[in-house]
Amino acid sequence: MTPCEINLILGFANHNEDGKIEIAHFQGIFAKIVTNMFSIDARRRKAQLVQLGTFRSTQVSMPEYADLELFRVLREYDENDKGFLEPLEYMTCLEQFMALRLNESEILTIALAADIDGTGRIDYQEFMKYFKDCLFWVKFNNELQQMYDEECAYAGLVRD
Numbered sequence: 001m002t003p004c005e006i007n008l009i010l011g012f013a014n015h016n017e018d019g020k021i022e023i024a025h026f027q028g029i030f031a032k033i034v035t036n037m038f039s040i041d042a043r044r045r046k047a048q049l050v051q052l053g054t055f056r057s058t059q060v061s062m063p064e065y066a067d068l069e070l071f072r073v074l075r076e077y078d079e080n081d082k083g084f085l086e087p088l089e090y091m092t093c094l095e096q097f098m099a100l101r102l103n104e105s106e107i108l109t110i111a112l113a114a115d116i117d118g119t120g121r122i123d124y125q126e127f128m129k130y131f132k133d134c135l136f137w138v139k140f141n142n143e144l145q146q147m148y149d150e151e152c153a154y155a156g157l158v159r160d
Helices: 003-010 023-038 040-051 067-077 087-096 104-114 131-155
Strands: none
Touching (some): 003 023, 003 131, 023 040, 067 087, 067 131, 087 104
């Protein structure tokens, strides 16, 4: 699995008030998530949905927002002008910036991806260069997964 795929999986984990993942809950759902999203059959069928044009990247519902407005919100949370945010602060920013219309899973996934250098801090000025691509990647994967899940439900396929 790629680091991006791992971030997607971790995005489904519940986190507590201090931003840490609740491991007991996550252990219970980890195998199900991996099987549902990344089994050979799931990957094959999602690739077919894209190749056949059933799911197009142009269908991805990207929110409209101004980069400068997002940057302004991020700077507001950087009270000491350090140039970085802690992951929980970053998640709160994304939550508060309503124009993005992100769900909890998407917020956590983006926050994990935003720590580019693995320091536990998010250099938001650096990450702004990649934010749109990251946002598209998260939305694309979530919406493709949703189409796959709906197709499985329609076909009556049981996935454990």
